[in-house]
Amino acid sequence: QVQLVESGGGVVQPGGSLRLSCAASGFSFSSYGMHWVRQAPGKGLDWVAFIRFDGSNQYYPDSVKGRFTISRDNSKNTLYLQMNSLRAEDTAVYYCAKDDLNWTPGQYWGRGTLVTVSS
Amino acid sequence: QSVLTQPPSVSAAPGQKVTISCSGSSSNIGIGNNYVSWYQQLPGTAPKLLIYDNNKRPSGIPDRFSGSKSGTSATLGITGLQTGDEADYYCGTWDSSLSAGVFGGGTKLTVL
Numbered sequence: 001q002v003q004l005v006e007s008g009g010g011v012v013q014p015g016g017s018l019r020l021s022c023a024a025s026g027f028s029f030s031s032y033g034m035h036w037v038r039q040a041p042g043k044g045l046d047w048v049a050f051i052r053f054d055g056s057n058q059y060y061p062d063s064v065k066g067r068f069t070i071s072r073d074n075s076k077n078t079l080y081l082q083m084n085s086l087r088a089e090d091t092a093v094y095y096c097a098k099d100d101l102n103w104t105p106g107q108y109w110g111r112g113t114l115v116t117v118s119s
Numbered sequence: 120q121s122v123l124t125q126p127p128s129v130s131a132a133p134g135q136k137v138t139i140s141c142s143g144s145s146s147n148i149g150i151g152n153n154y155v156s157w158y159q160q161l162p163g164t165a166p167k168l169l170i171y172d173n174n175k176r177p178s179g180i181p182d183r184f185s186g187s188k189s190g191t192s193a194t195l196g197i198t199g200l201q202t203g204d205e206a207d208y209y210c211g212t213w214d215s216s217l218s219a220g221v222f223g224g225g226t227k228l229t230v231l
Contacts, residue, residue: 047220103213
């Protein structure tokens with residue numbers, strides 16, 4: 001069965017960096033685009049990044065562009081999110097999600113990993 | 120301010136029907152190849168896909184849930200409401216002008 005497991009969350013100071021990982025299994029990882037979506041405490045869903053199946057293109061909202069980098073290692077079935085210059089407003093649960101070939105997060109999501117940006 | 124606009128809350132009695140609207144624009148929902156998805160989120164859990172490609176249901180999702188799209192808007196319908204349907208619901212799609220994914224602000228469903 002499809003599984004997505006995020007890791008790498010934690011507490012980081014403003015201006016710091018963190019790298020999240022998402023280990024995928026149960027499907028042909030190299031055939032699907034992948035998303036990162038976050039949710040701040042008590043707030044709605046906020047799309048963070050999308051990478052195409054082969055890593056050829058990456059997309060970001062203005063709120064994280066230039067600070068966050070999505071990447072993937074298809075040989076390791078793993079998705080990454082490198083987060084730099086972190087701000088308090090980046091505090092959220094970060095989910096990875098498999099794209100269902102329609103450029104939106106699909107049926108499979110991880111359980112999320114909490115990132116807290118605080119001094 | 121979300122790119123897609125949803126009502127903050129809706130409510131209805133058990134057994135009744137409710138609809139949740141999702142209003143977008145010509146750069147997202149209004150583009151034919153930009154498909155709308157709907158998600159249900161229970162407290163403390165990851166979002167669950169209810170509807171994809173505007174009106175399709177993943178396996179395991181009951182036909183009480185339906186989706187439609189017209190022009191720059193989409194609608195989620197839920198019939199035969201159950202107390203277990205109380206949750207937050209989100210619409211999402213791709214915005215071709217922003218080259219970014221976008222979500223609605225979410226709608227809290229209360230089953231009275």
